[in-house]
Amino acid sequence: MSKVLQISGAMPGLGYANIPKEIIPFLASYNLIPQLLSQSIIELAIAPITCTQAEISHALEQFYQHWDLTSPEKIEDWCLRYGLTPEQLELLATRKLRVEKFKKITWGHQLESYFLKRKRYLDRVIYSLIQTENKSIVNELFFRIAEGEDSFAELAREYSQGSEADRCGIIGPVELGSITPNFAQLLYTSQVGVVQPPVAFGNSWLIVRVEKVISAQLDDFMRQRLLQENFEAWFQEQLNKLSPEEKIWMGINTKSDQVREVA
Structure with missing residues (x-):
């Protein structure tokens, strides 16, 4: 010792x-x-x-x-x-x-430069989500939303298989940096208000619509x-x-x- x-x-x-x-x-x-x-x-x-x-x-x-x-x-x-x-x-x-x-x-x-480097991951997003393992129905749901036959909220409540179904498909606000990188990239490149065509993630198929992007601010917090x-x-x-x-x-x-x- x-x-x-x-x-x-x-x-x-x-x-x-x-x-x-x-x-x-x-x-x-x-x-x-x-x-x-x-x-x-x-x-x-x-x-x-x-x-x-x-x-x-x-x-x-x-x-x-x-x-x-x-x-x-x-x-x-x-x-x-x-x-x-x-x-x-x-x-x-x-x-x-x-x-x-x-x-x-x-x-x-160096906070300003560090913030700009991190900003993409600090921005928050609110989005609507439908996730289902039923591949045969996901395209039908997408077209029903795109054609205005049914609302995203109604179909999310009825068909989505995640907890977001209880919130009519709404998730967020959530920081992009806290989301799986591939999914965060999808949200980051999506136009607000535009329903994205179905994409496969793991065993599920997702339909996504970004509702709002909340830009991070370099405030005191x-x-x-x-x-x-x-x-x-x-x-x-x-x-x-x-x-x-x-x-x-x-x-x-x-x-x-x-x-x-x-x-």
């Missing part, structure tokens, strides 16, 4: 996150080492990030409210209980803010989402740089969602 557990390859130039050997058995017994190593990777990354005095004061105020620390005595007792200095308390209280600052500093300048996407990709890169021993500690093959737990 090594004397300390180290993050040695994830963040070159930012030093080491050392864990004293006497607490390693305790951490291992509760399966806490993966979490602690994950936290260490992020902590090393945000170490250079600073906050203004106003930001620190606001973060501390929120922290005190969360923990019901309503007096200086309660704050002092809380710090003594967990062995924290005032400086460590500030770091703890501002951690979330420093992570957000790290995201903006690292990827904020989208910016936060794209920053998080970049952050998660960066975190995975750091895991890939770990030494074999560190990867064993991390259980890296089963920790793809670890960043969501720690950030």
Whole structure:
């Protein structure tokens, strides 16, 4: 057993996150080492990030409210209980803010170009669908809709074999990036309001009509989402740089969602 557990390859130039050997058995017994190593990777990354005095004061105020620390005595007792200095308390209280600052500093300048690259997959679509394994009837249904003999909604409710039948064939809005690529391509290239001829997908035949395309916008919500996407990709890169021993500690093959737990 090594004397300390180290993050040695994830963040070159930012030093080491050392864990004293006497607490390693305790951490291992509760399966806490993966979490602690994950936290260490992020902590090393945000170490250079600073906050203004106003930001620190606001973060501390929120922290005190969360923990019901309503007096200086309660704050002092809380710090003594967990062995924290005032400086460590500030770091703890501002951690979330420093992570957000790290995201903006690292990827904020490239969000516009990243958004344009991803926009096709972020656009949402509302479409009508009839799916059936009955090949002999699908062409008849298509022509009945195209000729105006029956509405798409009526035939979807009667003939579609998926849950969309309960919604008169309507699905969405749904992001194109969350749909099977071949089917997403069909929707992406379809003209709004035009019924597409039957196409085979797996064991089913589909009739599709795009009802509406909702273009993705680079608003505040989208910016936060794209920053998080970049952050998660960066975190995975750091895991890939770990030494074999560190990867064993991390259980890296089963920790793809670890960043969501720690950030």
